[in-house]
Amino acid sequence: MTRNRTLLLAALAAAGCSFAPRARAADAVWLSDLDLTPVRQGWGRPQVNRSIRERPLAIAGQGFERGVGTHARSVLWIDLAGGAERLLASVGVDDAAGGPGSVAFRVFGDGKALWESGTMTPGQPARRVDVDLRGVRTLLLLVGDAGDGIDFDHADWADARLIVSGARPRAIAAPREEAVLLTPKPGPAPRINGPAVYGCRPARPFLYRVPAQGERPMAFAADGLPATLRIDARTGIIAGTAPGRGEHRVTLRAKNAHGEVSRAFKIVSGDALALTPPMGWNHWYAHYNRVTDAMMREAADVMVSSGMADVGYSYVSIDDCWMNAPKHADPLRVGPLRDERGDIVPNKHFPDMVALTDHIHSLGLKAGIYTSPGPLTCAGFAGSHDHEAQDAARFAAWGFDFLKYDWCSYGEIAKGDGSRAALVKPYALMGEILKRQERDIVLNLCQYGMGNVWEWGAEVGGHSWRTAGDLGFELDRVFEVALVNAEHRAWSKPGAWNDPDYLQIGHVGDAREGGLPRPCPLSPSEQYAFLSLWCLMAAPLFYSGDMSRLDELTLNVLCNPEVIEVDQDPLGRCAAVKHLTEDTFVMVKDMEDGSKAVGLFNEGEVEAAVAARWPDLGLSGKQRVRDLWRQRDLGELEGEFKASLPRRGGALVRVWPVKP
Ligand code: GLA
Secondary structure (H helix, E strand, O other), X not given: OOHHHHHHHHHHHHOOOOOOOEOOOOEEEEHHHOOOOOOEOOOOOOEEOOXXXXXXXXXXXXXXXXXXXXXXXXXXEEEOOOOEEXXXXXEEEOHHHOOOOOEEEEEXXXXXXXXXXXXXXXXXXXXXXXXXXXXXXXXXEEEEOOOOOOOOOEEEEEEEEEEEOOEOOEEEOOOOOOOOOOOOOOOOOOEXXXXXXXXXXXXXXEEEEOOEEOOOOOEEEEEOOOOOEEEOOOOOEEEEEXXXXXXXXXXXXXXXXXXXXXXXXXEEEOOOOOOOOOEEEEOHHHHHHHOOHHHHHHHHHHHHHOOOHHHXXXXXXXXXXXXXXXXXXXXXXXXXXXXXXXXXXEOOOOOOHHHHHHHHHHOOOEEEEEEOOOOEOOOOOEOOOOOHHHHHHHHHHHOOOEEEEEOOOHHHHHOOXXXXXXXXXXXXXHHXXXXXXXXXXXXXXXXXXXXXXXXXXXXXXXXXEEOOOOOXXXXXXXXXXXXXXXXXXXXXXXXXXXXXOOEOOOEEOOOOOOOOOEEOOOOHHHHHHHHHHHHHOOOXXXXXXXXXXXXXXXXXHHOOHHHHHHHOOOOOOOOEEEEOOOOEEEEEEEOOOOOEEEEEEEOOOOOEEEEEEHHHHOOOOEEEEEEOOOOEEEEEEXXXXXXXXXXXXXXXXXXXXXXX
């Protein structure tokens, strides 16, 4: 700092002015000196002054003392706060990569491309980066995989520094995106939502709340309802005993001061349940091992009061931790695992399971429960091993309508036998037992995709199956998880659903003991894309955030009936994926009425123009296009639909062929 500048600062300070910490005039701030916690990369964590293999940084024999060793695909956002002048670096594939990787470095300033390396391969000399940053607020340093996957993509930002004269740069997770609410507010006139088809088994208890938006009071009716069923005119809850085998065609009606609507509804009584993907709420990502009866009741109440039930959410599901554990930090969750008859004992947070399901059913909603085929659940609570039939009978007697059956400690029983027969065994057993219950219980297989569960899940009586491990809490894998799940599209059909895990938006929990729900880290665009992806895949739609803290954006993302209709389409297809670039792809789903739902996605960090071309979607001629999120017709389009997609965002349209 010059003497004059020092004197000036001292004078200003004496006058009561305060300053944010600033770098000195034209200082070099080394990239490796930033807190690199927010960096996302395809493998490992960023390394300071060494390569991703923890060796000295070296590119084509040239050593570097400083720099950041990373791995494609790597994303580093930096808030420059207007203080930076230049970025200087030498980039390339690290000499220790040990294989044929190829990478591409790119630099963006406020969304504009400032520099790119082109494809770089091992042994290629470092390329010099010298970028003018004056006027730039947010810098983005990317390393892509150059289109051939990320194997051996060890990338060095060597000698990397920012020449800074103002505020100190700071690595950030991503620039903040203002929320724009896409789903229009529902109007006052009635609108009946929910699936067009519903499966049940003859003579079992029947419960279905007609999902309908519009001002209350509303008068409901159902023409052609089987004699064993009744509809409550005020609530729209249909209850009674399921009719005999066969298809029962019903016309649902809803009327209020603003109008009257009707909608066809087919009740299929037979052996199949979950003819469309189950929708509801599961406590896991909101409350982990803190779940209580009161939270479940509150979730059920809010499902109705928030309008979620009016677009089709109906299961209110308890996950792990409702039983007793041999040991646990919360003494109210420790106690006898079973009583003298061998019946499983709920812990003290669940004083009366029948009263709980009664409450849920009184709202026209369904109740879900959880157990494991192993001796203990994943969180260390009592499992159902050797008590399968007894527990299933108990769940039915308590009034549960859904069971999540989670592998957890069953590995001890399987004794490391990873054969398909061993993986199938516990699920086939529970599937058979559930069929014998005098109650319809939808079965969710949770075993993280082992033994290609999608190939046999339906045969053993499962209605949905998780295709992978837990989505977790950090959520930067939403696109990746969706793309893996969609690979199993051939197995998706009515009554048989691939499950990529729960919808985690709004306030989601913190798995650490005592950690409480906090706002999810996804941008609004990512949240809308999350729902679009799940609906295009015909995935079960289970929200798993805190129901007591639903905000406007969360409800706007969760409750768009035109988007949900894509998920609930009776054909039950999962969309096909067509990759366009490293960052962009299109998904197309056949719908029962001959239309197609089309999603356009941008996994990348900067806005991208994407086109869904008709030939790629199996379409030709003019198509009528509707934006499903905005519920707005976009006209008749020839050849393609183009959209500019925000960073990690998407668009969802439905297209109908125009008859010539
Ligand atoms: C596993 C499952 C999760 C959740 C927990 C409960 O991790 O995959 O969905 O049920 O167990 O402990």
